[in-house]
Structure formats: C-alpha cells, structure tokens
Amino acid sequence: MHIDDIDTPALVLDLDVCERNIRKFQRLFDEYGIGFRPHIKTHKIPELARWQVDAGAVGITCQKLGEVEVMANAGLDNILLYYNIVGEPKLERLCRLSHECDLTVTADTPVVTDAMGAAAVKQGAVINVLAELNSFIDRTGVPSVAELVNLARHIDRTPGLNLRGMATYPTSRQSADRIAEAVQAFDQAGLNREIVSGGGTPTAFEAEVVEGLTEHRAGTYIFMDRQCIDRGVATEADCALQVLTTVVSNPVSHRAIIDGGTKTFSADGDMPRGIVLDFPGAEIYQTNEEHGYLDIGNCDPKPSIGDRIRVIPNHVCVTVNLHNQVYGCRGNEVERVWPVAARGLVQ
Amino acid sequence: MHIDDIDTPALVLDLDVCERNIRKFQRLFDEYGIGFRPHIKTHKIPELARWQVDAGAVGITCQKLGEVEVMANAGLDNILLYYNIVGEPKLERLCRLSHECDLTVTADTPVVTDAMGAAAVKQGAVINVLAELNSFIDRTGVPSVAELVNLARHIDRTPGLNLRGMATYPTSRQSADRIAEAVQAFDQAGLNREIVSGGGTPTAFEAEVVEGLTEHRAGTYIFMDRQCIDRGVATEADCALQVLTTVVSNPVSHRAIIDGGTKTFSADGDMPRGIVLDFPGAEIYQTNEEHGYLDIGNCDPKPSIGDRIRVIPNHVCVTVNLHNQVYGCRGNEVERVWPVAARGLVQ
Incomplete structure (x- = not known):
C-alpha cells in the first residue's frame, strides 16, 4: 500500500x-x-x-x-x-x-x-x-x-x-x-x-x-510532537508521527478547511493546533470536532481542495488515543498497520 | 448491576x-x-x-x-x-x-x-x-x-x-x-x-x-453539558451524562486527585474542567492525561480516597468519543450498557 x-x-x-x-x-x-x-x-x-x-x-x-x-x-x-x-x-x-x-x-x-x-x-x-x-x-x-x-x-x-x-x-x-x-x-x-x-x-x-x-x-x-519542539528537545525532523488530513473546503481565498478537528487532534496545547508541513505559512487557527480551520492568507502556493496536509500534533499521546490505527510507513510505502490496542483503556 | x-x-x-x-x-x-x-x-x-x-x-x-x-x-x-x-x-x-x-x-x-x-x-x-x-x-x-x-x-x-x-x-x-x-x-x-x-x-x-x-x-x-449551562440553555438538572471518577490520591489537605484526565474528559473548554457534583466548592483546576487535580481547599466536607466524584463535562460530544461504553442508569440501577458504536470513526 x-x-x-x-x-x-x-x-x-x-x-x-x-x-x-x-x-x-x-x-x-x-x-x-x-x-x-x-x-x-x-x-x-x-x-x-x-x-x-x-x-x-x-x-x-x-x-x-x-x-x-x-x-x-x-x-x-x-x-x-x-x-x-x-x-x-x-x-x-x-x-x-x-x-x-x-x-x-x-x-x-x-x-x-x-x-x-x-x-x-x-x-x-x-x-x-x-x-x-x-x-x-x-x-x-x-x-x-x-x-x-x-x-x-x-x-x-x-x-x-x-x-x-x-x-x-x-x-x-x-x-x-x-x-x-x-x-x-x-x-x-x-x-x-x-x-x-x-x-x-x-x-x-x-x-x-x-x-x-x-x-x-x-x-x-x-x-515527539510540537510541545517537545517548543521545549527545545526535538526538531521537526524528530517528529515521527503526523496527522494526515485532506483539504475539504476552500470557501474564501484566505481559508481552507481540513477534515480533522478535536476528534482527530485533541484540544491539547495552545493554538496553532499543531505544525502544518508542506505548505509554509499555513496555520490551523481553530478546530471544531471534525473541522480544522487553516489560515492560508500568507501561504504561497496555497493548498486546494483534495490536497493532503500533514500536521505534527501538539500533544501526540492524546492524539494517538483518539485513533483506531496507526499506519507505519517506510518512505512512501505502508509497511505495517497497527491497531492502537490500548486505545481508550482508562480503567 | x-x-x-x-x-x-x-x-x-x-x-x-x-x-x-x-x-x-x-x-x-x-x-x-x-x-x-x-x-x-x-x-x-x-x-x-x-x-x-x-x-x-x-x-x-x-x-x-x-x-x-x-x-x-x-x-x-x-x-x-x-x-x-x-x-x-x-x-x-x-x-x-x-x-x-x-x-x-x-x-x-x-x-x-x-x-x-x-x-x-x-x-x-x-x-x-x-x-x-x-x-x-x-x-x-x-x-x-x-x-x-x-x-x-x-x-x-x-x-x-x-x-x-x-x-x-x-x-x-x-x-x-x-x-x-x-x-x-x-x-x-x-x-x-x-x-x-x-x-x-x-x-x-x-x-x-x-x-x-x-x-x-x-x-x-x-x-447537555457545562458549555450549554454557560450559554444559558441548560441547568445542571438537564445534564444527563456524567463522568464518574474516583479519588485516588489526597497528598495534601487542599488537593485531591481523581482518576480521569484529558483522556477521559478531553481538553475542550476553559477551566475548570467540568462541574463537580456532590462536593460543593471542589473544582478541577488542571488535568494531565489520566489525572484530574481537584482543589478541595474550600470544600466541606472534603472527599477522601475511594470517594466517587461525578463530573458534568465541559463538552460532552468529545467526551463520549473517548469512551468505549456508556452506562445507562434508571435511578441507581444500570439498565443498559451501550458500546459507543461510532467512536473514533473520523473518516
């Protein structure tokens, strides 16, 4: 895959x-x-x-x-x-x-x-x-x-x-x-x-x-995650896990909406909600449950509907806990798909 | 049950x-x-x-x-x-x-x-x-x-x-x-x-x-939830869903720790993290992943280790999404246990 x-x-x-x-x-x-x-x-x-x-x-x-x-x-x-x-x-x-x-x-x-x-x-x-x-x-x-x-x-x-x-x-x-x-x-x-x-x-x-x-x-x-970068103990290159999202709406030229919100990222950490890769200048300034609001006003080139946006989450531990599986990739190939076996086990 | x-x-x-x-x-x-x-x-x-x-x-x-x-x-x-x-x-x-x-x-x-x-x-x-x-x-x-x-x-x-x-x-x-x-x-x-x-x-x-x-x-x-109460469209009595937690630590007289944090409540909404029932004056002032910090300095009587604490969450939609099941109760009897069937289905 x-x-x-x-x-x-x-x-x-x-x-x-x-x-x-x-x-x-x-x-x-x-x-x-x-x-x-x-x-x-x-x-x-x-x-x-x-x-x-x-x-x-x-x-x-x-x-x-x-x-x-x-x-x-x-x-x-x-x-x-x-x-x-x-x-x-x-x-x-x-x-x-x-x-x-x-x-x-x-x-x-x-x-x-x-x-x-x-x-x-x-x-x-x-x-x-x-x-x-x-x-x-x-x-x-x-x-x-x-x-x-x-x-x-x-x-x-x-x-x-x-x-x-x-x-x-x-x-x-x-x-x-x-x-x-x-x-x-x-x-x-x-x-x-x-x-x-x-x-x-x-x-x-x-x-x-x-x-x-x-x-x-x-x-x-x-x-690693954005909080570790902010604390000075990691770089973007050290962040192994990314949230892969898609632009699903672009109603005005300065705003794009991605298909992940607090049910995908969690609401942990300050805004912006993670670090947007691939599109320099783009920033997630707000999230609802299933929507991420991307400010693309200062972004060149700007992402379009259908474009994939990778995001380093603010707090990776709570992010992983929201998902049923993790796709382990070697380069561009998916090598493993792991269920998050202990997801949600709070007792 | x-x-x-x-x-x-x-x-x-x-x-x-x-x-x-x-x-x-x-x-x-x-x-x-x-x-x-x-x-x-x-x-x-x-x-x-x-x-x-x-x-x-x-x-x-x-x-x-x-x-x-x-x-x-x-x-x-x-x-x-x-x-x-x-x-x-x-x-x-x-x-x-x-x-x-x-x-x-x-x-x-x-x-x-x-x-x-x-x-x-x-x-x-x-x-x-x-x-x-x-x-x-x-x-x-x-x-x-x-x-x-x-x-x-x-x-x-x-x-x-x-x-x-x-x-x-x-x-x-x-x-x-x-x-x-x-x-x-x-x-x-x-x-x-x-x-x-x-x-x-x-x-x-x-x-x-x-x-x-x-x-x-x-x-x-x-x-309903705390955000609805804050918006003036619900009272505590309208809030049907509560997070049931237990006091697991009480290291000093003004602080108790409950067994739920952001993996139980989510981090949505402003502090305090929900409304504590049963113990007037007690307030959740901080949460880590699996810990809730309860200020019990102004609380009389104070909860002790083993006491159950019911909490109305800030944002109930993201809270439910963190859990595998919901216990439906009629009075003090558990009438139904429902799996949260669509939990985590963000795609």
Whole structure:
C-alpha cells in the first residue's frame, strides 16, 4: 500500500524516524548507566513496546491497568504501573496480573497500600511497590522525604507487599537534591531502593545529574510532537508521527478547511493546533470536532481542495488515543498497520 | 448491576433525564412546525438514535461517513451527512450508502459536487445534495447568497446529483435575514428547496424566528453539558451524562486527585474542567492525561480516597468519543450498557 492510498484523517508514522528515536534515547541512558523504561501511554501498541525492549529497555511503564493487561497479554514483561490503584475491581485485576508478570506499582499513601496488601494476602499474591514522592508538579506523591520514609516503612511491614524503592515525576535538575536526600534517608532507614525511578521526555537530558536514579521513564520521545519542539528537545525532523488530513473546503481565498478537528487532534496545547508541513505559512487557527480551520492568507502556493496536509500534533499521546490505527510507513510505502490496542483503556 | 458497581472512570447516563431532553426538544420543534433532525455525533449510539426517531424526528444527522455506515447498518434511515465528501475511497462509500438508505449530503463548491456527480454516474447512484451557505462562523459554506444560487444551479444540472435544497450552521436570529434572502433567491431561480436545514443546540430556541427553515439539527441537547449551562440553555438538572471518577490520591489537605484526565474528559473548554457534583466548592483546576487535580481547599466536607466524584463535562460530544461504553442508569440501577458504536470513526 502506498502512502497516497491511506484515506484521511489518519495517523502516519515514519518508522525510520521512530526507530532512530528509540535508539537515540536508549543510547543516552546506556551512556548514563541508568535503566530506561519507556512509557507506552504514548503509542499503546504492543509491537512498538517490543521494539523498545529489544533496543535495550529494562521494561516498560504503563499508566492504567487496562494498558498493563494489553501489554502482558502480548507477552511484554517487567512492567511498572505508575498509578495509585484504588477499589476492589482494580485490586483483583492487579493481583491477577502480579501472578502473570513481573509487575511493580506506585503508591503514595497507606490508605492505598493497606487495601493493596489486604487484597494480595486474600489472593495469595505479592505486589511490588514503589513509594511515590512529589517532585514539584504538585500532583500525586507525598510532599516530603520524611513522609516518603514513613510510607516506605509502612509498605515494608505490610503483608502481601514488597517494597522495591521509590518513584517520582518529573525528574530534573530541580528535583535532584530532593531525590539525593530521599536516597540517603532510605539507606539510613535500611529500606530497599533497588529501583529509584524518575521520568519525563523533556528532562531526559538532565537525568545524568540526578544522583541515585536507577531508572528513567519517558513516553513522548518515541514520536515527539510540537510541545517537545517548543521545549527545545526535538526538531521537526524528530517528529515521527503526523496527522494526515485532506483539504475539504476552500470557501474564501484566505481559508481552507481540513477534515480533522478535536476528534482527530485533541484540544491539547495552545493554538496553532499543531505544525502544518508542506505548505509554509499555513496555520490551523481553530478546530471544531471534525473541522480544522487553516489560515492560508500568507501561504504561497496555497493548498486546494483534495490536497493532503500533514500536521505534527501538539500533544501526540492524546492524539494517538483518539485513533483506531496507526499506519507505519517506510518512505512512501505502508509497511505495517497497527491497531492502537490500548486505545481508550482508562480503567 | 448497581451504579456503585461501575468501575471508574466511566460515563454514566441518566436515562430519565435523557428521555426528557429528547421529548422536550421534539415537542419544541413540533410546536414550531419545523422538522427535527438530531445530530448523532454527540452520542454515536444507534439505540439512542432510534429513540430520537421514535420520539418524532424526521431522520438523523451525521458528520462523517463512518457514522452513517454504523447508523445505516443498525437500520436507521433518512440520514443527512453534513460534510463535504472528498476523495475516491469516500465517494465510493457514499455511492454505496446512497443505494442502501435515504441519504442526503451537503456541499459548498462545484469542485466537490463535480467529483460526486462523476462517481454517482459511474456507480449508477443518485446522490441527494444540499448546497451549503456560510452563516457567520466562517467555516465551510459559500460566503454569499449569490454564490449559493450559482452552486445550487450547478448541482441541479450535474448528472448523478439531485438538488434538495440548502443547509447552514448555525442558525439564529443573526442568520435569519440571510436565510430568508436565500429562500427567496431559490424560489426566483426555480430551484428545489424542499429541505432548508439549520442547526445548533444553543440556538434551537431561536429556530422559530428563522423563516423558511424546514428542518433543524441539534446534537448536544440529548445530554447537555457545562458549555450549554454557560450559554444559558441548560441547568445542571438537564445534564444527563456524567463522568464518574474516583479519588485516588489526597497528598495534601487542599488537593485531591481523581482518576480521569484529558483522556477521559478531553481538553475542550476553559477551566475548570467540568462541574463537580456532590462536593460543593471542589473544582478541577488542571488535568494531565489520566489525572484530574481537584482543589478541595474550600470544600466541606472534603472527599477522601475511594470517594466517587461525578463530573458534568465541559463538552460532552468529545467526551463520549473517548469512551468505549456508556452506562445507562434508571435511578441507581444500570439498565443498559451501550458500546459507543461510532467512536473514533473520523473518516
């Protein structure tokens, strides 16, 4: 199948660029001497996770249980689930998965770990846990190193649980001191810290300065996107995934309408809605559900109805989650069509 | 199944409220004497489309061919596809569908209608077409009534096409004069205008003042959402669909984290991200992909880990499109679980 035979809107993945991104980040962490654990929430495709592991990753990261199930069913192993798991139905699934693969989960409070321990004992499972520390984005994670140590001690003595260390997000120069302090406190308390897990694509290049880190998680790096370009960690040439659209209307000379809107791109990120390739000067200034508004006033030559417009999305992770499949291309040939296997699995 | 047995995050639909919305809007248009043609892009569920038709709708509206295929396969008929259809693969599907059901499509330029006519002749089909007029949102549609008449004349003499009238979006007091002018111009030119199609949920209550309108399209009305409340056309009690979430983290006293983010709610609309029910004063001030940040500083009582939080989303149409199923509830009992059959069908 030729790339021109793909109907639009569709996600087109440049496999050469994708493979280069996988190799580049793996090499970076190999040089640092830090284990690399790619986050599959970006692509949600088992075969790409396999490529990442084959390139040298220590394992993979998932954000939701449904993602773990898809990846484990596809034969992936050594999985970090970076999320507080709450409620009986999920705890049952977590215990079942703990029998099936090498799985570690994060937690940030005894309320969560107590329920996890009780479920594990009941189901004869052992659940590996990392205590989660907040590092400056003020989301999940205990707010101080003292509380982290208390939580880790609590996990350590909870039947059914196996403390493996700590995790935080994101890691950067800013969080280095706090992590060093946490590592020291774990050692003083005699707590297991075989895994000290950090994360983030934009801050991956700072991972080396975070002492004590044993692992790093990154997701977006495999595809890159406009937000990564804006953060200075990618160029357009690094962006492996593009949204392929078609001009469907051109009612006045300065406006063209493409067949993708927020149900194709998502509404993440500031305007413009992604980077328009091939037509310099053209800019997506607005989107409705199925329409993208292209300002072509400063564009020469201007696109016409039927022309294909490739767009680098603002935030590739949420874009992929909107689609049923990804077309993997080598040059102009479609080499693979992958279902986005874990699409929509938010539970 | 009891509503408390639904794992989260999930979409919970109050069937009583939904049925009331369907009846209310149908009655409104019955009183106006204008045909009502609900837009299924909001729910994407054939059984709900059937409810709308059974309540008295003249037919349904779709935005993408994939939606038409799902609805036609489920036995729905009399479908308006409000979109310019461009490219050979889609034209083939359009012709096939034109044999299978009563289908009408919009178009805003001879470039589009010529290709459509050629495909129809080749496949022995007749495609019903409405000429599209721009009415103040500056998206698709020809910019003037004079151009609309030229386009309609062109459609009228194109083999394979059957001109049925005109369409525009949105219709309101503001667009009433332009539509009246277009209707008059069609009559003077002797052009068929059996369908004059307007649309919009917020402006539905103004449809009566738009003279010449034979049909009105509305989608969001079936569920309503925060944007409709902000526009003054719905109350919280009219919002039939809620996102059911769980508090999974509570790292500090003023912040709780729920298990839904932009992959559950979408990023449409301004902050806060929807309306939090049950906990007055609580507000979602930020979302990542799988996390919602809840400010509970002014909340009394405050939610705890494990508590369920119901949220009215900002824009319900894009929210539904993110989910695999909707739980239809009567009171606290789950009466139906519907797959979102046309989810993700952007082609």
